[in-house]
Amino acid sequence: MATIAIAVDDRQKRPRPRTRVLEDERWLAFALLLPTAVLLGLFIAYPFVKGVLLSLSADRVGVSGGFVGLANFDKIWNDSIFRTAVWNTFWYTGVTTVFKLFLGLWLALLLNRHFKGKAYIRAAILLPFIIPTVLSTFAWKWMFDPTFSVINWALFKLGLITGRINWLGDPDLAMTSIIIVNIWRGVPFFAISLLAGLQTISPELQEAAAIDGAKPWKRFWYVTWPLLLPVTMVVVLFSVIQTFADFQLVYVMTGGGPANATHLFATYAYQIGIGTGLLSEGAAISLAMFPFLLLIVIVQLLYIRRVETR
Structure with a gap:
């Protein structure tokens, strides 16, 4: 009887096949990553592959076309509006990123100081970033209206x-207007992200530089900025990706016009693909x-790695 009891205990203690499989780190990692891989495949990989196949065909709404190769790319390259869209995208992304970086950094340096009501001001600064894009853009569209514009009234x-x-009726002023609105929306993201980076820098470094006689500008340039640069590059990378593919703000403000x-x-892709x-x-x-966008991201990632290793 004792022998039978010991055998039963051994069978109870012996791990089941599923348990033995999950004890292997490779199978456990595969099981944990599988749901994420499925979601990425459904919502990223499949739409991307479908878009590639669609761009190589002559499909229209309700009409299935045949394979045309690179004919669509050749057609849009000879389209003057497409070339304008390319220039506008680079100009829009470059100008807004530079202004958001400088204004966000300036705001982060101010918020990093100690003063009364600091927590409330930090929360209030996030409002432009929290408000839904369409809602805030409609407000800005009213502010730029030629008849009821509060900006015109103030000027x-x-x-x-x-x-x-x-x-919004003049091409140059319309582009300037959407750039202003994008900067207004993006500065809080830069400010809060860079403020988080500033919080990780030890105040003792600033104090040591001050004792050595370094002026505030020198302390920022030689102490704060090098330590803040990795965080800054990551924030700029995310901002470039979001701004380069921006749609809501421009569509609500101008619809691509005038x-x-x-x-x-x-x-422009929406106007051609859905509108026509x-x-x-x-x-x-x-x-x-x-x-x-891939080239920009690769260059920035290489620069980020270079900064981190240095």
Whole structure:
């Protein structure tokens, strides 16, 4: 009887096959990563592959076309509006990123100081980033309206203008307007992210530099900035990706107008693919931004790695 009891105990203590499999780190990692891989495949890989196949065909809404190769890419490259959209996207991304970086860094340095009500001000600064894009953009569109513009009213009261300015009706002013709104929305993201980076820098380094006689500007340039640079590059990388593929803000503000002067990659792809029903050409325009964005991301990642190793 004792022998039977021991055998039963051994069988109970012996791990089941499933348990033995999960004890292997390789199978456990595979089991944990499988749901993520499935989600990425459904919502990222499949749409991307479908877009590539669509750009190589002549499909329209309700009409299945045949394989045309690179004909859609050749067509859009000879499109003057597409070339305008390419220039606008790079200009829009470059200008807004520079201003968001400088204004966000300046704001982060101010918020890093000790003063009364610091927590409330930090929370208030996040409001432009928290408010839904469409809602805040509609408010800005009203502010830029030539008839009811509060901006025109303020400039008129200050004596800076004598007549109405059609902010969204002039190509140059319309581009400037959407750049201003994007900067307004993006500065809080830079400010809070860089503030988090500043919080990780030891105050003792600043104190040691001050004791050695370094001025505030020298302390920032030689102590704070090198330590903050890795965080800054990551924030810039995310901002470039989001701004390069921006759609909501431009679509609500101008719809790509006036006269297709403010189109970006995303808005022009939507107008061609959904507005006119040329799905294949719209997919080609969307994919045209991929090589540019990939190159920008690779360059930034290499620079980030270089900064971290240095």
